[in-house]
Amino acid sequence: MSNRFKKLRPFFAGVMTVSLVTAAFAPMESVSANPGKGNGQGNAAVEQQRGNSGNAPHGPKRDIEGVTMVDSTSFLVDFDKTYPKGIDINRMLEVEAELDDESVVEVELTDYGVSSDDRSLVTIEHANDDLDGLAGTLRINDFELDFDFADEEEMFSLNIFHTNDNHGRTNMFPQLVTTLNEAKETYGDGLLLDAGDVFSGTLYFNEFRGQDALEFMNMMEYDAFVFGNHEFDLGDPDEGHPELVEFVENAEFPFVGANMDFSGDPGFDHINQQGGISFGAEDGMIYDGIVKEVDGEQVGIFGINTEDTVDISSPMDVTFSNYAEAAQEMVDLFKEEGVNKIIALTHLGYDSDPSVGNDLLLASKVEGIDVIIGGHSHTEVSPPTVVTENEQGEEMEPTVVAQAGEYGKFLGVVNVTFDENGVVVDSDGELMAAGDRDPDPEAAEMLEPYTQAIEELQNEPAGSYLVNDLPNPRHGDGDEVSVRANETALGNLITDAQLNAALKANEDTIMALQNGGGIRAPISAGEVTIGQLIEVQPFGNRLTLLELSGEELMQAFETSVFDAPAENGGFLHVSAGTRLTYDSDLDPGERVVSLEIEVDGEYVDIEQDEMYTIATNNFTATGGDGYEVFAQAYEDGRGTIVGNTDWEMLRDYMAELGNVDYSVEGRIVNLAAQ
Structure with a gap:
C-alpha cells in the first residue's frame, strides 16, 4: 500500500x-x-x-x-x-x-x-x-x-477508509462512492469500515428500513460493520428485531460486536457466531472479532457498542457488557493468536459521557489497541488523534483515534505504519468531503427509484394547515430553551395527539408523555406533508398504555427533571390537563414540587396510592432513557401496546384540528427559572 x-x-x-x-x-x-x-x-x-x-x-x-x-x-x-x-x-x-x-x-x-x-x-x-x-x-x-541498513526493520503500512452515523442519508451514497474511488486512487487500497447507526433519521429509512443503504454498502464492499444504538430502534417486545436481522442477512460483509450478546433473541440464532475471533469470517454473520489478511499481514478487528443502548434504544433481549472489559478480552485473544495489529471498531463516541465510556477513555484503559475507528458522537476528528498515555499518565504504545462526522458528509482516511512488532510508528489521515464530489453515475442510477418513492411520500398532504412555526430548539444550536429540557409547543402538540389516540383505546387515560429525545425536527407554518411528520417522529414507535401508581408517576418525573436545566433525551413533555411543577435548584431525586391533573375543570394533586392509566411510546414504556419504573411496570404485565404509530397519531390529530395553532402553555414549570 x-x-x-x-x-x-x-x-x-x-x-x-x-x-x-x-x-x-x-x-x-x-x-x-x-x-x-x-x-x-x-x-x-x-x-x-x-x-x-x-x-x-x-x-x-x-x-x-x-x-x-x-x-x-x-x-x-x-x-x-x-x-x-x-x-x-x-x-x-x-x-x-x-x-x-x-x-x-x-x-x-x-x-x-x-x-x-x-x-x-x-x-x-x-x-x-x-x-x-x-x-x-x-x-x-x-x-x-x-x-x-542491513538490519532495517520491516514496516507495514495500512490504509483505513471509514464512515459512521449515516442515519438514513441514503442520498449521500453516490457521492461517497466517488469519494472512496478517489481515496483509493490517491492512497491505494485499504480496509473499509463503518462505525454504526445506519438506521433511523429520514424518510429513506422509514420507507426501506435500511435495505436501501445496504445496497450501496454492498456495492462499496465494506469489510466490517459495528452495530450502533440506533440499529435497535425498531426492537419490538413481541417480534424482536426482524428488520435488523434482514439487514444482517443481506449484507456482503461481517458484523462485529464484542460487548453485545445476541443469544437471548432467537431471531439472530442463524446469523450469530459470537465467541472468540474468526479467521474466516463470512458475510452476513455476527462475530466478536475477525481477522482480515491485508498484503500478507493479519489485522484484527473487533466491535464495541455503547452500553447505554439499553436506555436510549430498544435492544429488547440483546444485552451489553462493559466496553473496556470486552475490549481487553479481545486484545488478549488476538495477541494469543499472534495478531499484533488490532483495530477497535466502536460506537462509543469520541469524548462522550465518561460514565458509559468513550474512545479516548478506551484508548487509555486498554493498551494494545492500535487504531480506534469510532462513531456515535458525530465528531469530525481530523487529523486522527494519537493517544500515547494510559489512564495512569504513563507512556504507552500509540493508539490512533478517528471519526468521520455524520450523515455521509465525509469519508475518513487513516494511514498507519507498523513496525515488525505491530507497534504504530507513523500515522496521519484526513476527512474527504463527499459533498465536494460528483455522484458516481452507477450509484446515482441506483438511487433514483428510492428517491422517487421518498419524494412521493415527502410531498403527500397530511390534511392539515399549521398556523405558526413549531420549532424544535436545542441548546447546542444556541437556543436558550431545549426540547430536551423545556416545554415546547411541538411537544404539547405531540402529547395531545397521543392522548387523543389513547382515549379511543381506553377512556380512563389521564395523560400522555413524550420523551424530548424522540422529537427530531421542527415543522414550518403552512400546509403539512406526511414527509414533515415522519421527520419529526422518525422512529416508528407505537402507543403504549401503562398502569401506574401515583408514587410511580412521581418517580418517573423525578427521572425526567434529574438533569435540569441541562438537556436530557428522557425529558418528558405532557399532554393538556397535566401540570408539573419542579425546582431544579433542589437535589436531584427531590425536585418535583407537584404533579396535577385536571378533573372537572379543576387541577388536583396526583394521589400516591391511586392507580392511573397513562400513555407513552413503546420505547419509553419499556424503560428507554432510564425509566426503570416504567420498565418494571411493563414487565409486571401492566403495559399494553395499542398499535398506533407515533407519526400517524400526529397526522390524524392534526387532520381533525384542520388549522393547527399551538404554543407553550405553562404545562411544565421550573421554579428555579422564575
Whole structure:
C-alpha cells in the first residue's frame, strides 16, 4: 500500500541534531524526496565537519557542514553556503558507497529539493535499491558517513477508509462512492469500515428500513460493520428485531460486536457466531472479532457498542457488557493468536459521557489497541488523534483515534505504519468531503427509484394547515430553551395527539408523555406533508398504555427533571390537563414540587396510592432513557401496546384540528427559572 502521509515525528527516535531535524522537515521548493517519508531506521549521526569538500569538478565550490542519512534512498546535505539556483545536484556532488565487504557502489542521484526556509539545506534522492539491506560508508565529495541498513526493520503500512452515523442519508451514497474511488486512487487500497447507526433519521429509512443503504454498502464492499444504538430502534417486545436481522442477512460483509450478546433473541440464532475471533469470517454473520489478511499481514478487528443502548434504544433481549472489559478480552485473544495489529471498531463516541465510556477513555484503559475507528458522537476528528498515555499518565504504545462526522458528509482516511512488532510508528489521515464530489453515475442510477418513492411520500398532504412555526430548539444550536429540557409547543402538540389516540383505546387515560429525545425536527407554518411528520417522529414507535401508581408517576418525573436545566433525551413533555411543577435548584431525586391533573375543570394533586392509566411510546414504556419504573411496570404485565404509530397519531390529530395553532402553555414549570 502507498503511504503518502507526513510522518508523526514524535514516534521516531532518530539521532539527528535538533537543528537538522527541524530542517529535514522544512518545505522544499522543487519536487524532491520527502525527508520524512522513511521509517526513521538507520539514521546516522550528523557530523559537524568543515573542510574543502566542495571540489566536484563541474560545479561551484561549496563546503559540506553536515550530512544526515534520512533513509536508504535519501540523505540531507547541509552546505556552508546557499545552494546555487538551477544547478544540477550532480555538478555539485560525487557520491559513492564503500560496503563492509570493501566493494564500492556508485550511487546515482535521481532528484533533489532545496529547503525554502534555509537554502543551504538540500535533500537528495538516489536510486531506490542502491543501499537497501547494505552497510558501509557513504562518501559525498570528501565527506564520509557510516550507514547500516542491513538490519532495517520491516514496516507495514495500512490504509483505513471509514464512515459512521449515516442515519438514513441514503442520498449521500453516490457521492461517497466517488469519494472512496478517489481515496483509493490517491492512497491505494485499504480496509473499509463503518462505525454504526445506519438506521433511523429520514424518510429513506422509514420507507426501506435500511435495505436501501445496504445496497450501496454492498456495492462499496465494506469489510466490517459495528452495530450502533440506533440499529435497535425498531426492537419490538413481541417480534424482536426482524428488520435488523434482514439487514444482517443481506449484507456482503461481517458484523462485529464484542460487548453485545445476541443469544437471548432467537431471531439472530442463524446469523450469530459470537465467541472468540474468526479467521474466516463470512458475510452476513455476527462475530466478536475477525481477522482480515491485508498484503500478507493479519489485522484484527473487533466491535464495541455503547452500553447505554439499553436506555436510549430498544435492544429488547440483546444485552451489553462493559466496553473496556470486552475490549481487553479481545486484545488478549488476538495477541494469543499472534495478531499484533488490532483495530477497535466502536460506537462509543469520541469524548462522550465518561460514565458509559468513550474512545479516548478506551484508548487509555486498554493498551494494545492500535487504531480506534469510532462513531456515535458525530465528531469530525481530523487529523486522527494519537493517544500515547494510559489512564495512569504513563507512556504507552500509540493508539490512533478517528471519526468521520455524520450523515455521509465525509469519508475518513487513516494511514498507519507498523513496525515488525505491530507497534504504530507513523500515522496521519484526513476527512474527504463527499459533498465536494460528483455522484458516481452507477450509484446515482441506483438511487433514483428510492428517491422517487421518498419524494412521493415527502410531498403527500397530511390534511392539515399549521398556523405558526413549531420549532424544535436545542441548546447546542444556541437556543436558550431545549426540547430536551423545556416545554415546547411541538411537544404539547405531540402529547395531545397521543392522548387523543389513547382515549379511543381506553377512556380512563389521564395523560400522555413524550420523551424530548424522540422529537427530531421542527415543522414550518403552512400546509403539512406526511414527509414533515415522519421527520419529526422518525422512529416508528407505537402507543403504549401503562398502569401506574401515583408514587410511580412521581418517580418517573423525578427521572425526567434529574438533569435540569441541562438537556436530557428522557425529558418528558405532557399532554393538556397535566401540570408539573419542579425546582431544579433542589437535589436531584427531590425536585418535583407537584404533579396535577385536571378533573372537572379543576387541577388536583396526583394521589400516591391511586392507580392511573397513562400513555407513552413503546420505547419509553419499556424503560428507554432510564425509566426503570416504567420498565418494571411493563414487565409486571401492566403495559399494553395499542398499535398506533407515533407519526400517524400526529397526522390524524392534526387532520381533525384542520388549522393547527399551538404554543407553550405553562404545562411544565421550573421554579428555579422564575
